[in-house]
Amino acid sequence: MDTGNASVENGYLVLSGVTKDFGTFRALSDISFDIGEGEFICFLGPSGCGKTTLLRCVAGLETQTEGSIHMSGEDISWLPPSRRDFGIVFQSYALFPNLNVTDNVAYGLVNKKMASADMAARVTELLGLVGLASHADKYPGQLSGGEQQRVALVRALATSPGLLLLDEPLSALDAKVRAHLRREIRGIQDRLGVTTIMVTHDQEEAQTMADRIFVMNGGRIEQIGSPGEIYDEPATPFVADFIGVMNFLPVTVGDSTTVNCGDLQLQCDAGGFAAGANISCAVRPEDVLLDDVGDGTRDGTGDGTGNLIETTISDIEYLGSFVRLYLKNPILGDAEIRADVRKDLARDRGVAVNQALRIRIPAESIRLYQTGD
Amino acid sequence: MSPTATTISPARGKLELDRDDWVVRGLLVAFAGFFMVALAIPLYMMISRSFHDAKDNFVGLDNYWEYFNTPALSQSIYNSFFVASVSTVIVIIIAFLYAYALNRTCMRFKGFFKIMAMVPLLSPSLLKAIALVYWFGNQGVLKDLLMGNSIYGPIGIIIASVFWTFPHAVLMIGTALALSDIRLYEAAEVLKTSRARVFFTVTLPGARYGLISAIIVVFILVFTDFGVPKVIGGNFNVLATDIYKEVIGQQNFGMGAVVSVVLLIPAVIAFAIDRIVTRKQVALMSARAVPYAPKPNRAVDHSMFTFCLLVTLFTLAILGMAQYASLVTLWPYNLTLTLEHFSFELEGVGWENFLNSLSVAVSVAVIGTFIVFVGAYMVEKPRRDPIARQAIQFIALLPLAVPGLVLGLAYLFFINHPDNPLGFLYGTIAILVLSTITHFYTVSHLTAVTALKQMDREFESVSASLQVPMARSFWRITVPVCMPAIFDISIYLFLNSMTTVSAIIFLYGPSTKVAAVAAIHMDEAGETAAAAAMAMLIVYACIIVRVLHAVVTGKLLYRLQAWRRR
Ligand SMILES: Nc1ncnc2c1ncn2[C@@H]1O[C@H](COP(=O)(O)OP(=O)(O)O)[C@@H](O)[C@H]1O
Numbered sequence: 055m056d057t058g059n060a061s062v063e064n065g066y067l068v069l070s071g072v073t074k075d076f077g078t079f080r081a082l083s084d085i086s087f088d089i090g091e092g093e094f095i096c097f098l099g100p101s102g103c104g105k106t107t108l109l110r111c112v113a114g115l116e117t118q119t120e121g122s123i124h125m126s127g128e129d130i131s132w133l134p135p136s137r138r139d140f141g142i143v144f145q146s147y148a149l150f151p152n153l154n155v156t157d158n159v160a161y162g163l164v165n166k167k168m169a170s171a172d173m174a175a176r177v178t179e180l181l182g183l184v185g186l187a188s189h190a191d192k193y194p195g196q197l198s199g200g201e202q203q204r205v206a207l208v209r210a211l212a213t214s215p216g217l218l219l220l221d222e223p224l225s226a227l228d229a230k231v232r233a234h235l236r237r238e239i240r241g242i243q244d245r246l247g248v249t250t251i252m253v254t255h256d257q258e259e260a261q262t263m264a265d266r267i268f269v270m271n272g273g274r275i276e277q278i279g280s281p282g283e284i285y286d287e288p289a290t291p292f293v294a295d296f297i298g299v300m301n302f303l304p305v306t307v308g309d310s311t312t313v314n315c316g317d318l319q320l321q322c323d324a325g326g327f328a329a330g331a332n333i334s335c336a337v338r339p340e341d342v343l344l345d346d347v348g349d350g351t352r353d354g355t356g357d358g359t360g361n362l363i364e365t366t367i368s369d370i371e372y373l374g375s376f377v378r379l380y381l382k383n384p385i386l387g388d389a390e391i392r393a394d395v396r397k398d399l400a401r402d403r404g405v406a407v408n409q410a411l412r413i414r415i416p417a418e419s420i421r422l423y424q425t426g427d
Numbered sequence: 428m429s430p431t432a433t434t435i436s437p438a439r440g441k442l443e444l445d446r447d448d449w450v451v452r453g454l455l456v457a458f459a460g461f462f463m464v465a466l467a468i469p470l471y472m473m474i475s476r477s478f479h480d481a482k483d484n485f486v487g488l489d490n491y492w493e494y495f496n497t498p499a500l501s502q503s504i505y506n507s508f509f510v511a512s513v514s515t516v517i518v519i520i521i522a523f524l525y526a527y528a529l530n531r532t533c534m535r536f537k538g539f540f541k542i543m544a545m546v547p548l549l550s551p552s553l554l555k556a557i558a559l560v561y562w563f564g565n566q567g568v569l570k571d572l573l574m575g576n577s578i579y580g581p582i583g584i585i586i587a588s589v590f591w592t593f594p595h596a597v598l599m600i601g602t603a604l605a606l607s608d609i610r611l612y613e614a615a616e617v618l619k620t621s622r623a624r625v626f627f628t629v630t631l632p633g634a635r636y637g638l639i640s641a642i643i644v645v646f647i648l649v650f651t652d653f654g655v656p657k658v659i660g661g662n663f664n665v666l667a668t669d670i671y672k673e674v675i676g677q678q679n680f681g682m683g684a685v686v687s688v689v690l691l692i693p694a695v696i697a698f699a700i701d702r703i704v705t706r707k708q709v710a711l712m713s714a715r716a717v718p719y720a721p722k723p724n725r726a727v728d729h730s731m732f733t734f735c736l737l738v739t740l741f742t743l744a745i746l747g748m749a750q751y752a753s754l755v756t757l758w759p760y761n762l763t764l765t766l767e768h769f770s771f772e773l774e775g776v777g778w779e780n781f782l783n784s785l786s787v788a789v790s791v792a793v794i795g796t797f798i799v800f801v802g803a804y805m806v807e808k809p810r811r812d813p814i815a816r817q818a819i820q821f822i823a824l825l826p827l828a829v830p831g832l833v834l835g836l837a838y839l840f841f842i843n844h845p846d847n848p849l850g851f852l853y854g855t856i857a858i859l860v861l862s863t864i865t866h867f868y869t870v871s872h873l874t875a876v877t878a879l880k881q882m883d884r885e886f887e888s889v890s891a892s893l894q895v896p897m898a899r900s901f902w903r904i905t906v907p908v909c910m911p912a913i914f915d916i917s918i919y920l921f922l923n924s925m926t927t928v929s930a931i932i933f934l935y936g937p938s939t940k941v942a943a944v945a946a947i948h949m950d951e952a953g954e955t956a957a958a959a960a961m962a963m964l965i966v967y968a969c970i971i972v973r974v975l976h977a978v979v980t981g982k983l984l985y986r987l988q989a990w991r992r993r
């Protein structure tokens with residue numbers, strides 16, 4: 055995974071050792087990263103983990119307690135917001151309610167001493183970019199949430215800033231509009247090539263939009279990686295749990311190829327752990343396979359290497375194109391294994407609550423994590 | 428993750444200052460200077476004066492010793508507490524019922540009653556006292572109702588005080604009652620709670636902070652009021668009239684300062700209690716509360732209507748009598764109507780007083796609104812210098828605790844100090860305007876802060892990111908969006924400047940006497956009808972300006988705030 059050999063020379067935006075304290079509370083600890091020019095980055099993490107604080111430090115709206123921030127090779131750590139080169143969109147949009155769409159978008163241009171014809175052309179161009187040309191004379195109060203969001207976006211882009219900062223720009227919108235705007239924002243970003251940081255707590259949003267995702271937790275960056283990497287190779291149990299859905303089983307390491315959960319033995323690569331260590335074993339629900347035949351797969355094509363578990367279905371959730379089964383086994387106590395099964399498979403199999411079900415967990419789908427960190 | 432930034436700047440902890448940061452600093456310093464001159468130094472001089480004798484030798488507590496050993500003086504403390512307490516109890520009961528009727532019943536003509544409740548704000552407090560004299564005085568129409576008691580004294584003070592503090596109490600209690608969550612009532616109804624029990628367990632506790640505030644404010648208003656006891660107090664002395672007598676009558680400034688401190692202390696304590704109580708209130712109303720909508724109840728609605736009608740009739744009786752008094756040739760002997768009282772024959776009194784009032788009120792409304800709004804913006808919006816900004820916020824709350832007469836006397840000491848380079852301001856319109864702005868600063872400031880708080884916190888951040896100077900955003904965004912509040916502040920300042928006496932009665936000069944002070948002087952000289960006429964001029968001006976204000980702001984807001992319409 056490429057987390058970058060960050061250096062001031064090659065990174066467009068470089069943070070080193072940024073720490074932020076609010077009184078005695080440490081909101082950010084020792085944040086370092088490196089963003090390349092034109093990248094689309096998402097800060098992803100649960101509410102309160104410090105995403106907004108980090109974004110505001112980059113903008114100069116908060117002052118880091120320690121550490122430095124460089125942008126295109128220049129040390130901007132101590133520059134006020136007005137002397138940093140960024141545009142920002144807030145969750146509330148912060149559109150000026152008494153100015154119409156045109157004046158909102160032109161707000162930063164007026165200051166640039168542009169000829170008024172150039173300015174009008176620029177505003178028209180920007181509004182065209184987001185398909186709002188026909189709304190130029192409306193006031194923000196007369197626009198829908200999605201339209202307001204787009205106005206806020208082009209207002210931030212109007213002065214062609216080197217860096218675009220978005221703080222949960224889509225969270226106030228309903229699901230349909232949100233999905234549409236994801237693509238639209240990403241499309242504009244691709245077209246303009248502006249380096250962008252977006253804050254979000256919605257992992258799906260981050261997955262669909264970002265070049266790289268910075269997963270944050272408790273004021274730290276847990277992992278940096280492409281959407282595929284953080285899903286397939288989560289570096290920590292937190293990331294594993296936060297991105298998508300994950301089953302965790304408490305296990306003890308047997309040897310370098312097995313772990314034990316009670317009487318149950320699971321084959322997997324446990325090479326990195328000492329025998330006898332108590333660790334946790336993580337499996338994605340979609341990696342849990344049904345096994346009616348006992349040869350490793352339901353349809354008889356498996357290799358029959360084992361990792362079979364006898365379970366009882368305790369609950370079923372219908373989630374659109376697939377079905378999520380909650381599976382119990384006495385060894386697991388109260389814990390349930392979640393298994394996602396394609397809808398047609400579930401139908402063919404005729405799953406029902408209290409039914410017995412044998413599952414198989416392929417060795418290569420198992421990830422092991424140190425517990426208690 | 429192995430970031431290896433080659434240059435790491437040392438932690439300095441502070442961002443560099445940009446131009447706006449310097450502007451903010453400059454303004455914060457300017458405001459600190461303003462409050463030094465307008466409040467701190469004068470008050471300091473007055474308090475210090477109470478520890479010095481006439482030749483400016485330090486005498487410790489001697490003045491206080493003398494004060495408390497002169498029964499004629501210290502009796503006033505008791506008197507002031509007495510009238511203030513009784514008036515507070517009465518006005519709170521009446522105002523609570525009235526506000527309850529406006530907010531919690533389906534009584535008819537609510538709009539009319541709402542306006543009528545505010546009518547007393549349009550006249551100086553002494554006008555109510557004059558009207559009472561005509562109703563209940565020695566030659567009063569209803570004198571017999573008092574059963575031999577004189578209206579001159581506590582009875583008159585209490586009735587007039589109840590009348591003029593009534594709108595303040597209705598406003599505050601009304602706000603508290605309006606902010607109630609209907610879900611509490613629905614819950615009570617589901618539990619089959621009796622109406623009376625609901626009132627005592629839900630309604631009263633819900634309004635308790637508003638009630639406490641109203642009690643404290645009304646108490647301070649009556650306790651420190653000067654106009655009413657001056658006109659109708661007779662031989663019944665209160666602290667405020669004592670200050671006036673010591674300063675104007677006896678030229679005993681030291682004793683005036685002592686009485687001022689005696690008046691100031693309870694006011695400051697009451698004010699501090701109010702601040703502590705209202706601070707707790709913040710979290711009371713959850714954002715998701717559903718506002719209360721009253722259901723019709725014939726018995727309650729009718730009795731409340733009758734009650735409000737009675738209160739309104741009383742208001743009209745007072746105002747009507749004042750109007751009548753200003754028109755009658757010679758009460759009660761010659762009842763022909765005449766306009767001769769409006770020619771103000773008394774020496775040193777005339778229409779120019781009324782014009783002075785107008786210029787003071789207009790200046791206060793314009794300059795005061797500007798200062799207050801910029802000050803509130805400095806407190807609320809910049810991100811840096813939090814300690815300085817909090818200090819300004821705290822100081823801005825103090826004027827409310829300083830009685831007008833005390834402030835006026837403090838200004839007198841300040842402006843007459845031989846070393847004061849501002850001494851030339853004595854007797855000018857400028858000093859009247861300054862003292863009046865200071866006197867009414869707090870309420871205006873709080874109105875402005877409330878309006879600013881309702882604006883998106885990030886407007887300033889967006890402006891900074893777009894590199895637009897703060898001043899431009901202030902004029903282009905903040906002022907237009909806050910226009911309704913700005914108009915509210917200006918009308919508040921105008922009306923109060925027209926009707927106030929206390930903050931300026933020690934400060935006017937021969938050519939800058941204002942109408943309300945002139946009315947006091949005419950009443951002092953026995954020219955009660957002319958005093959009523961002068962006071963009525965104030966009422967007319969207030970009504971006209973109030974109506975104009977409503978029309979103009981309606982029109983202007985409609986044009987300026989097209990964006991509020993969908
Ligand atoms: N101005 C502040 N003063 C004190 N604590 C703050 C302040 N701003 C944020 N915090 C705290 O810092 C933590 C991170 O906040 P934030 O960056 O807003 O989280 P996120 O955007 O990830 O939800 C939270 O616990 C929050 O309470």
Ligand SMILES: [Mg+2]
Nearest residue numbers: 105106107222
């Ligand atoms: Mg946030």
